[in-house]
Amino acid sequence: MTYNPAAANPLFGNPLRSRQDIEKALRDLFAPLLPYFSEGSARVRVDGAAAHFDRAAADLEGFARPLWGLTPLAAGGGEFEHWALFREGLANGMDPDHPEYWGTVNGIDQRQVELAAIGFTLKVLPHLVWDPQPQGAKDNIAAYLTHARKFDYADNNWKFFRILLDMGLEQCGVPFDETLTEKFLDELDGFYLGDGWYRDGNVRRIDHYIPFAMHFYGLIYARLGKDRKRAEAYRERAALFARDIQHWFDEDGGTLAFGRSLTYRFACGGFWAALAYADLEALPWGVIKGHYMRHLRWWADKPIAHGNGVLSVGFGYPNLFMSENYNSGGSPYWALKAFLPLALPAEHPFWTAEEVEADFDAKPVPLKHPGMVMQHSKGNVVALSSGQQNWQMRAGSEKYAKFVYSSRYGFSVETDERAYNAGCFDGMLALSDDNRHYRVRESNETAQIAENCLFAVWKPWGDVTVETWLVPAGHWHIRVHRITTPRALHTTEGGFAIPRADFNADTCTDETGRALAKGETDVAAILDLGGQRQGRAFRALPNTNLIVAKTIVPQLRGEVAAGTTVLMTAAMALPAGSEAEDALANPPKAPDLEALEALFGREGTDVSAILVPERF
Structure with a gap:
């Protein structure tokens, strides 16, 4: 038995250049699920791993999420031979007397999430999933859905789920209280920040849920919703957002690895899919199509599925360390949101346009709302980051509070909070007062942006204060930390995590003031400018990085004395080659701290992400 890349990724070998290729990709992604449909077709359970919600809700998740791709396929005229499965599953899952009943919604519930895909399908394909049902099944479906929508929804992107459900009910002629719909639409508008950006609720969190949830659902509403004034507002916001969010993608289609729910993988390209679905040429069609196709191709060679072809929980490979408490085996199938353009006819300009290559230059791009400064380089985009946090998620500090994130190098999650000496700490500064436990940035007391620089104040302990400035410097970036502490501390600061070669064939340099790692494909370095x-050059514990399972992280380690200490750090990573060697030969100079302080005193403005109270 040998490793089979096709089994580890249903996209493997697909050129992903044409509409036909995208249809094939969807069919290939769905096919491995067929053996896992239950006898009554209402539940899909692909493995035994659990989420915080009950098993019935997890099985509903496995049933409903493929509809995000299959519904557009059928809407665009594509053949799919298993609609009988979904008709039967809908009838049985909402029949309280059937053994595969999904369970009754009695409050905020994961079922509300999954019913959104069913609402979308009822809206778009009533002739396939509603009209053929016997009256008894219709009565059960109507009763189940109207009951579920009466309860409150989580105070974030979830509010769109009621909107989508209501569109389906309306299409099927099922009466409901429309005042609840308007209430949620108004509350969603309250998350809007301006310039196309939302928060994902009233929290310090501006992540991929903005493109693949807030805008994705808004653009579905823009095409299907009846409030045309609101629909136009969603279109205008998405057009603004496209100019910025393109900088979360690199020239190869990789997206910024940042935040929670990255197991949804190519859902990150769902924004480009939704622009097409809404017929919104926010950028030229060839540019939109290029971002979309490159993103799907970026995924095609990564082992993102189990050996049976079922998508795994993980990012670049199966990895439960980076998962969320709400990830069940069916969770990754939100990735099928990327197939929304299949609803469009082949003659739509999205499909007929020639792909336009990415046109990024090296000039830093400041993004005030998420608190980032984007730096493009070959096959990579780096985000310097300050202002976000998330204490609710597993590994929330790693997902939101690092100083730097990357599309090519991802980020790492720590796997043992009591093993300071074995920590990755890529993109982070870790501090320890016992060489066993450690603290990193979790939240910010201050987070500001000025020109292309970021500034933050954070407190790893109540009596320790760290002021951090982040400065782009070509292929490098610079971090300045001013640490004020009443006691001595040990520090470890990490650069980027690069792939580790087999047989320990990497070249590593450990010396005072510098660590360097050269692998088969990439080079990373970190310098102490003091x-x-x-x-x-630390060989990280396996399965900590999101993109590759084994990495090397250049680090700087040392003591800081009681009092005030200034640390100045430069870090870089590039594909191996002459450009990387040139960058290594021309490191940046230490910045003028007084000039940085003057810049923020003169021009510093709060990043939008921090402008809500902390939530514990």
């Missing part, structure tokens, strides 16, 4: 800390 020359005091010891370099360590």
